[in-house]
Amino acid sequence: MTYLMRFLPILTWGRTYDRETATSDLIAAVIVTIMLIPQSLAYALLAGLPPEVGLYASILPLVAYTIFGTSRALAVGPVAVVSLMTASAVGEFAQQGTAEYLGAAIALAFISGIMLMAMGFFRLGFLANLLSHPVISGFITASGLLIASSQLKHIIGISASGHNLYDILTSIGSNLGNTNLITLVIGLTATGFLFWVRKGLKKQLLGIGVKPFLADILTKSGPIAAVFVTTAVAAVFDLASRDVRLVGDIPSGLPLPHIPSFDSALWLQLAPAALLISVIGFVESVSVAQTLAAKKRQRIVPDQELIGLGASNIASAISGGYPVTGGFSRSVVNFDAGAATPAAGAFTAVGIAVATLFFTPLLSHLPQATLAATIIIAVLSLVDLGAIKRTYAYSKSDFTAMAATIIVTLFLGVEQGVVTGVAFSIALYLYRSSRPHMAIVGVVPGTEHFRNVDRHKVATGSRVLTLRVDESLFFANSRYLEDRIYALVAERPEIEHIVLMCPAVNSIDASALESLEEINHRLSDSGVDFHLSEVKGPVMDRLQRTDFVAHLSGKVFLSQYDALCELDPLTAHISESHTPKKAARSDIWDGPEI
């Protein structure tokens, strides 16, 4: 039962579900439904898919997440970045508007669903950790800019193409002559209206005494209002005859159960993109879910979230939808509107299903420019230039990874951007760890403390050299340690003892062990004894499973002071006024470097 409860969180919250909770969930569901309808249509357009596919992706996936998800506020469905990635991945195999294109998008959702589920069962959620914050932030910013620029053509009313910023902008530039003025007016008006709704409306409503909750709902209804008004205008003035592009006929009725394509060649080709979409979608979704859960001291279980999102994507695929994940803005709306359990998602699904059944004929006159306007306003909030500045100020190496991600995403492609970012983060991390901070230390006279000789007035003897390493030892830095020690010995012919002080060494891997053995061996060859001091318990346990300590030319000392007392008592007792201080307090913050 506990095992089942782990995989079916609904069994936990479902048992205490009551009328009051249901009311909260229902209210939240109505608000999210109103918000989701234009969003679903718009993101389907962004993914290059027929508008109804966006609606399909907002029904069954929500039900699946209700059963398998652990977040009480997450709203699943099509989102901007994943839609862009879908367009980029599927666009390589098929032409937009063809059955192959739709089939590949559906297959992508299915493969992504299976991958997410597998990652959940095998608890591989940690893979998402490879995406560092600066890389994600840079990727989302670049995606936002790409998405916004890709929608410009709908605002201007021209045809344009391209999957990177340069292609998109040159394609728009060369087609500017075909601008459809009526479309442009609708597009600019809708964009301006939505921008005002987002930025100024709430404050004005609060100013005239509207209650915050209502002001919030009115603000979030901006897109649906824009949809209503522009659809009505397009219908009344028959704008289709003026070459204004409209959404056109949307098949009404619920999606039929759909068996995704099992073409193994297609699967293999889509697999890399599906993996990236899964991981990016998971990271985005989990960070939203965690933010919302923390506000109520609730917990989400990342590995179970993988299963929830996997089930949602499989549900999306078998109902003719495309890849989905937890969206930021709708989840916040859901949370603010009072959603108390994942049941709110199921209620939203019912709302979208009703809309799909009965309201789609009303949307055939909806101008694509209106949808493009909702997308542009939505994604501009993803663009976070401040994060770029902050990262630059904090860490140049993080900034390098971020800049590489942004540039490659904008000018080469979204998948390449993510991969570049991950590769840069790992490479830079390994580079940093490959040159750990090391300091030659001496004893602070009259104490048992040891400090960097370059920074403090300390005593050292000429026969004993103590080197403190401030990093775990592993393959990427073990040779650097060897180099440093050999260099020190080569420079100082009078040395008889080298002590490696290890208070910050949390682990020693097999490469580092071999390097220590080499150091021991080579120092012996040149007549120098090799000692360790202040080795941590778990590290020592592991060393004792080998013959390293038996072969060590020197000793392993409990404390560095013990080492000095034995190897060089004169230096150890250099001051007669021997008054040891407490170490814990003074060991930190005594300068830029300790």
Next chain:
Amino acid sequence: MTYLMRFLPILTWGRTYDRETATSDLIAAVIVTIMLIPQSLAYALLAGLPPEVGLYASILPLVAYTIFGTSRALAVGPVAVVSLMTASAVGEFAQQGTAEYLGAAIALAFISGIMLMAMGFFRLGFLANLLSHPVISGFITASGLLIASSQLKHIIGISASGHNLYDILTSIGSNLGNTNLITLVIGLTATGFLFWVRKGLKKQLLGIGVKPFLADILTKSGPIAAVFVTTAVAAVFDLASRDVRLVGDIPSGLPLPHIPSFDSALWLQLAPAALLISVIGFVESVSVAQTLAAKKRQRIVPDQELIGLGASNIASAISGGYPVTGGFSRSVVNFDAGAATPAAGAFTAVGIAVATLFFTPLLSHLPQATLAATIIIAVLSLVDLGAIKRTYAYSKSDFTAMAATIIVTLFLGVEQGVVTGVAFSIALYLYRSSRPHMAIVGVVPGTEHFRNVDRHKVATGSRVLTLRVDESLFFANSRYLEDRIYALVAERPEIEHIVLMCPAVNSIDASALESLEEINHRLSDSGVDFHLSEVKGPVMDRLQRTDFVAHLSGKVFLSQYDALCELDPLTAHISESHTPKKAARSDIWDGPEI
């Protein structure tokens, strides 16, 4: 001048070169020359190249290393593993025995030389650190097995092919019927003889009173003796007419200056293999050079070694040779024979040049089986099964990377093997660091020390929770930290303060900073204050460049004891007999875990 001296180490040692040093170098050069002649022929055979190419690769490269290298004992030339990698890389583009094959091998040396030089100029030697010891050890062992099995066909006197163990063995199996019995007798005799020379001869010679130095030389001369005897037998009995494969005519005379192919398509195709060969060759060479340098308290400069090896490979290419690097056995012989400066290498080059000019006609009757026997005996010393066992005992994750390297090298290919090993090492390292050791700690009553609550009798209050992290915080573990903290808070509704104790945190990257900000923000949302304690100086400096500390709901405490005194004075002073002990000594080794 110093700049020039950095790039031309010969300017340093050359200024004090005297007659005595020259004598030592000359003696060493004679011994190494005798050893290098059969080795060069054999490794050329292994690389699928005409035998003279092995000799060419043993002349100019040695002169180049003499000028640019920093090791005083390293002997450069063809080596087994690099020869195998050359055969594998070039075999993909051309048939053995064709001009294209030879041209590609020469181009490979040239590209590898340029890469090594570039890595040296840009000080990229640290890239070699990505090859962990277990991966290199596994790769060398697997290569040794592959090489030995690939030579079996020469011992048996059949044709066989294949680049992985399975293909090689099945190919041999299906051709066993064509065994040439005379070849088999020569091959087995030579192998048995060389095995006896290597394992038993030296001891027997010492037993009958031969001086160690002479015994050593006689032992190292085993291969040249086998070459002489089998060549004589083949010539006298005209074994060529009995279908025994001989080396055949070797063009005598020095190599003509050669301009390597500049076909950009070929370069692009060879580049990945050239990179792997460069890195593997560099790692092998540097570890030999370091071992020998340490014995005399000398230094080698890894980044300058890259330039030395790069120059050697370019020299090899322009004299019609193939990729070279520093070899283990010949360098040890060189060192033991008394080589005092890199000039010994130049003298060896003269020796090989003389042999190439005058002795090659004598070698036309040399049976290939003899060369195969020298290769087999030489590479079996590379196979280190003990290292596999030791690695398994010390670290399962290192063993996993090693096993993957061995299996992929044996059954898929050498390049794939190296790449797999590197990928596994990095992935496993990131996985380990992604779940750092963390402990909830409490105060040891009556002291200012803090210990893991699960291991020690310590005091904790219910309102303050202290978590100690034993690892630097970075992108791969920052989300894990978030998860842990949210879980702790969700389990303990009574908590008001969380203190993160950071004595082992050597750095905090931008991802981890963002996670700390998130933690601070979310804990605030749920009414919990977030504090830090014992933050190291350099880490604190960096944090102070951001607004993190300003936004922190809690404080940054110098010591954990300060934190407890302020947040929970009752627990801090739980024992009346307050007698603080010194920390440095007792902080370590008080159990399997601190």
